[in-house]
Amino acid sequence: MKIGFAPAGSDDSLAGSQAHLQLSQAQRELTVKVVYYGPGLSGKTTNLQMIHKKLQPEVRGRLLTVETRDDRTLFFDLLPVFFNTAGGYRVKVKLFTVPGQIIHNATRRVVLQGADAVAFIADSQRSATEDNNTYWKDLHEDMLENGLDPLEIPVVIQFNKRDLPDTKSEAEIEETRRRGKEPVISAVAIRGEGVLETLFAVLQLAYHQLDARSQLSKHIDLDERTFLTQIFSHVDLAGTDLEQKMNFDSPDVFKRSVGERK
Numbered sequence: 001m002k003i004g005f006a007p008a009g010s011d012d013s014l015a016g017s018q019a020h021l022q023l024s025q026a027q028r029e030l031t032v033k034v035v036y037y038g039p040g041l042s043g044k045t046t047n048l049q050m051i052h053k054k055l056q057p058e059v060r061g062r063l064l065t066v067e068t069r070d071d072r073t074l075f076f077d078l079l080p081v082f083f084n085t086a087g088g089y090r091v092k093v094k095l096f097t098v099p100g101q102i103i104h105n106a107t108r109r110v111v112l113q114g115a116d117a118v119a120f121i122a123d124s125q126r127s128a129t130e131d132n133n134t135y136w137k138d139l140h141e142d143m144l145e146n147g148l149d150p151l152e153i154p155v156v157i158q159f160n161k162r163d164l165p166d167t168k169s170e171a172e173i174e175e176t177r178r179r180g181k182e183p184v185i186s187a188v189a190i191r192g193e194g195v196l197e198t199l200f201a202v203l204q205l206a207y208h209q210l211d212a213r214s215q216l217s218k219h220i221d222l223d224e225r226t227f228l229t230q231i232f233s234h235v236d237l238a239g240t241d242l243e244q245k246m247n248f249d250s251p252d253v254f255k256r257s258v259g260e261r262k
């Protein structure tokens, strides 16, 4: 399968040496790509479905998802999120999932192409430990295959399915958190728990990655706070930790808000 990610190597792209930087000055458009990666059935599609449900229609596109009869996603899912900056740039955040159930699948690899950040969705059940480890290894291999530097592309780890019996203990998850550099988030995606927290963490790291690469704050006057606020002011945050974290009281936050599509 071919997926048409336009390379940003054209003359009008800033710092366009990296093929996965999608900042076009001519089109005044920035594309941020986040990939939800992980073993089959870990809950990647469920994460995107929950995000879609909680996003206001004016910033979200259609969630494209293709499922087979046995309820496993056959192809990738795509959820586009849009907003416009005060400086007239259109920002597109594209959330992709990989098809997980086919080992060493070429499609899975292609979907990772051009990723700015990755949310690794692990299944907390003990029976899934081996699968998680295999896919964690595959993630790094797939990154290298796509010319992505695993040391550079930020990853957030979500331990999903915390509601099920015989899952990793909190102490074990804490141990993972302590040992690695990646943020680790516990989730029950079917209930929406931890889903927006994971999205927030991965978008924050995606911003850092893009800013380090192309100085977004300087070139398109898009700072981290505005980037995150533009998205999360259009998300139903009720009952999440993000309610406290995001402070939308400041009026200048809304001055920048355009929030309309096209």
Ligand SMILES: Nc1nc2c(ncn2[C@@H]2O[C@H](COP(=O)(O)OP(=O)(O)O)[C@@H](O)[C@H]2O)c(=O)[nH]1
Residues within 6 Å of the ligand: 038, 039, 040, 041, 042, 043, 044, 045, 046, 047, 071, 072, 073, 097, 100, 160, 161, 162, 163, 164, 187, 188, 189, 190, 191
């Ligand atoms: N118990 C439980 N089931 C979940 C959770 N998240 C997803 N599932 C279920 O796990 C199955 C696979 O989820 P899906 O999102 O399709 O996984 P994907 O293959 O990674 O896209 C589905 O039946 C989901 O309803 C969760 O937090 N708890």
Ligand SMILES: [Mg+2]
Residues within 6 Å of the ligand: 044, 045, 046, 072, 073, 097
């Ligand atoms: Mg799926």
